[in-house]
Amino acid sequence: MTDTFDPNLREAPSPLSETLGFDMTDWSEGYARVEAPIAPHLMNRQGLPHGGVYAAILDTAMGFCGCFTGDPKIKQNALTLSMTVNYLARATGTHLVAEARVTGGGRSTFFAKGEVRDDTGTLIAEATGVFKLRSRK
Template identity: 50%
Template sequence: MTDPTDPLLEGPSAILAHLGVRMTGWDRDYARFEAEIAPFLLNRSEIPHGGVYATMLDTAMGYAGAYTGEAEDRRMTLTLSLTINYLSRPKGKLLIAEGHRVGGGAKTFFTEGRLTDETGELIATGQGTFRVRA
């Protein structure tokens, strides 16, 4: 896991702050985000809304291809395609999204992601295609 004092760790965007999502790891071809399960994230079935899972996976996978190693050199990405597979419900209280860059080139890249909880329960997986903004 990345040191929480690492200057490369970015603060959350407005949507991530609203959802309580924070970056907890970031390195070449990898990103990790976490969120405590809070009442406002729940759907009618009293489990986190699927859109929360999709947002966390989209974010982790996009950041996995955006790492530059330099705080001043921010690489921004756009989601071209996003597939989410919903597999289970959380058993714990913490959602953990991890994204990995698995291929592509300088402008377009491909990712895979996993959403788990602190018990290790696999909740959702994702695949994405992203483009680096000019």
């Protein structure tokens, strides 16, 4: 977690994020970072993190990057309309770090780009996505 991340803005993780071990470690206007340990339950039959884990952590980070309100009483949600993931390397570290940024959009949709690296700095996967904003709660 960064020194600028207000812990009061942290939302409880979804059941899926909790199961996968995802932890939001930074969140601000147009930006989100989600981290996860590389754990045995995330591995595929080759002993590598499953590609779906990379897609899920990227989807989570990109979805959050466009939903920041700055007020813990106002929750903004989004639905993923489309997402493309490019797998570039295999993880050799012990931890995944996904960062995402809003790249454009309008009143009801936004575009985002994300990347996931392991703790050695290796770029593992990149993604782009389109997200539909839902009514604020």
